[in-house]
Amino acid sequence: MNILLTISLAIKGLLANKIRAFLTILGIIIGVAGIIMIVSVGNGAESLIVNQIKSVGSNLIGILPGGREEGEAPAAAYGIVITTLKSEDIKALKEIPHVVGVAGYTKSVLPIFYKNKKAESTVTGTSADYPAVEDAAIDGGRFFNDIDDNSISKVAVLGSQIKYDLFGDMNPVGENIKIKNETFKVIGYMQERGASGFTNNDTLVFIPVKTMQKLILGTNHISMGRVKVDNAEYMDAVVEDIERILRTRHGISNPKDDDFTVASQEQGLQILTNVTGSIKLLLTAIAAIALIVGGIGIMNVMFIAVTERTHEIGLRKAIGAKRQDIMKQFLIEAVAITSLGGILGIIIGGGFSALVAFTIQYLGYDWDLIVTPDSIIIAAGVIVGIGIIFGYAPAKKASLLSPIDALRYE
Amino acid sequence: MHKEPLLSIKDIKKDYVTGEIVTHALRGVDFEVHEGEFIAIMGHSGSGKSTMLHILGFLDTPSSGQYFFDGTDTTKLTEDDLAEIRNKKLGFVFQAFNLLPRTSALDNVRMPMIYAGIDEKIQFEKAKKALAAVGLSHRLKNNPNELSGGEQQRVAIARALINNPRLILADEPTGNLDSKSTEEIMGIFDDLHRKGHTIIIVTHEDNVSDHAEKIVRMKDGMVFERKISEKHEYIAHNKPRD
Numbered sequence: 001m002n003i004l005l006t007i008s009l010a011i012k013g014l015l016a017n018k019i020r021a022f023l024t025i026l027g028i029i030i031g032v033a034g035i036i037m038i039v040s041v042g043n044g045a046e047s048l049i050v051n052q053i054k055s056v057g058s059n060l061i062g063i064l065p066g067g068r069e070e071g072e073a074p075a076a077a078y079g080i081v082i083t084t085l086k087s088e089d090i091k092a093l094k095e096i097p098h099v100v101g102v103a104g105y106t107k108s109v110l111p112i113f114y115k116n117k118k119a120e121s122t123v124t125g126t127s128a129d130y131p132a133v134e135d136a137a138i139d140g141g142r143f144f145n146d147i148d149d150n151s152i153s154k155v156a157v158l159g160s161q162i163k164y165d166l167f168g169d170m171n172p173v174g175e176n177i178k179i180k181n182e183t184f185k186v187i188g189y190m191q192e193r194g195a196s197g198f199t200n201n202d203t204l205v206f207i208p209v210k211t212m213q214k215l216i217l218g219t220n221h222i223s224m225g226r227v228k229v230d231n232a233e234y235m236d237a238v239v240e241d242i243e244r245i246l247r248t249r250h251g252i253s254n255p256k257d258d259d260f261t262v263a264s265q266e267q268g269l270q271i272l273t274n275v276t277g278s279i280k281l282l283l284t285a286i287a288a289i290a291l292i293v294g295g296i297g298i299m300n301v302m303f304i305a306v307t308e309r310t311h312e313i314g315l316r317k318a319i320g321a322k323r324q325d326i327m328k329q330f331l332i333e334a335v336a337i338t339s340l341g342g343i344l345g346i347i348i349g350g351g352f353s354a355l356v357a358f359t360i361q362y363l364g365y366d367w368d369l370i371v372t373p374d375s376i377i378i379a380a381g382v383i384v385g386i387g388i389i390f391g392y393a394p395a396k397k398a399s400l401l402s403p404i405d406a407l408r409y410e
Numbered sequence: 411m412h413k414e415p416l417l418s419i420k421d422i423k424k425d426y427v428t429g430e431i432v433t434h435a436l437r438g439v440d441f442e443v444h445e446g447e448f449i450a451i452m453g454h455s456g457s458g459k460s461t462m463l464h465i466l467g468f469l470d471t472p473s474s475g476q477y478f479f480d481g482t483d484t485t486k487l488t489e490d491d492l493a494e495i496r497n498k499k500l501g502f503v504f505q506a507f508n509l510l511p512r513t514s515a516l517d518n519v520r521m522p523m524i525y526a527g528i529d530e531k532i533q534f535e536k537a538k539k540a541l542a543a544v545g546l547s548h549r550l551k552n553n554p555n556e557l558s559g560g561e562q563q564r565v566a567i568a569r570a571l572i573n574n575p576r577l578i579l580a581d582e583p584t585g586n587l588d589s590k591s592t593e594e595i596m597g598i599f600d601d602l603h604r605k606g607h608t609i610i611i612v613t614h615e616d617n618v619s620d621h622a623e624k625i626v627r628m629k630d631g632m633v634f635e636r637k638i639s640e641k642h643e644y645i646a647h648n649k650p651r652d
Contacts, residue, residue: 005517005524009510009512009513012512012513013512016512311508312510312511314469315508315510316510316521316525317469317493317496318467318469318496318502318508319496319497319502319521319522319525319569320493320494320496320497320498320522320525320526320573321493321497321525322489322490322493322494322525323489323490323493325525402470403468403469403470403496404464404469404470407469407504407508
């Protein structure tokens, strides 16, 4: 049987009853568009988080205040303030072999003033090792050092965007800016780094962590620490050393009583992908149900088509169609209908995914548009499968009709 | 008489069972058709003439009896074997034309060749020729709903002839046509007969059966009369065929 002719007949048959055809394939369209969108948006969200973590640099170990349950994220990750981690804790970690840099962090969103200009910034109190830890490079001037930190110097290093907002093309080194009524001397500015995940690094302003604690926040804890290791193979050993040192410093004997959490970048990513993975799986299951319901709709319509076209089946048999010819015809029709719905679903799902991605990218976040070929191939396979599975029973029924009974049917 | 008949049926019976009621549509029919004959089967509705045609055309199977077609005992053949006979050795023309809707005249005529697995290029060539032969060269792309009844029936005849069948079966082919179209269609059947085609036509109209050379009358599921048609008696007397 000529496949092209059958497909063109199937499409003409569909167009003869446009509303029914549309309703028939609607379930398939929704199911396929849903799966494509869920996979794409899920991957995009994951990319946002992963980019955030990766952009900080490789071979990193993070230290958060507060303990955690097995496999769960620490409380500090949800924004709960815990004050058990000090900058001295982080400094002590520099003695561990293979550690090339350590940095403590404490942050606050504050306005920055230069003369009569103002810019919103995340003021970041951190350590002199920050550029080494995060692979960040100075564009002009210098980053502050341990002496600046220990002497609570009022010096600041600007992110490239803040530098541009306040100074334009002018060199800011040596100028004075105001943060919370304190005057800071600009000693350097960073190269452009771009947005990474939820943070735009170019709008940060860096000051020494002690200066931040004493003059800006009036606290003595830090919200996070990072340790950079020279080689990935020493990560596990360094994590153990960090835990041992921190327990000694905090007087903890039982690891269950840890008031801190140490996790390598890998472990952090692992936890996050577990969470996003299970959410994606759940949503995909819902979309799959839509596809199955759509498939049952197709089966129903194919049964109606067999009844409506009983006479045609009789005629085809009269002029020589064999059972398998009739069978093939109705299967091809079912696959043609589901494929039409599938193609529309892929276009609509892809379109919406792109819309979401471009909107979020436009807002300045690092969201990748990911419509992977395999999600399209899987969707296409599922579509053809649904056409065959739900088209089989009606096609079988049609093929078994006796020629004269079918011909007599009006 | 000729040598072996093209088809012969012996003591064919056909019963329909609906619930507890058994209808005897055919009560034992013997019948022979030779190559090149043009036979009209006549009778009132319920006489069994249509059942007879359906069994001769392998659209229906007899309850009992024997059917030899082209030298083969067909009673033991499978559904797919019968489909192949219908496709390659038979051509059907129906009262209601039975063309595929939303399908061009050309594609309708191609259909039996598609099922026969003939090369596509040849399909188009032969279908165009067949439509030209019934005077429809200008209607190749038209769908059935764009054709008159007479034109539709001519497409159906072109389709019936496309695989060079051994036998053409027509079931009231002019039943849905006006008298002018009836004459045109019967003219085509006359032509086919002259070219040597074997034709069986079921009708209850005398002006149609007159075109045939033999008339078989049926009543209550039995053949009760076989005769040479008046027209052919006349032709036979005045201008004998070669």
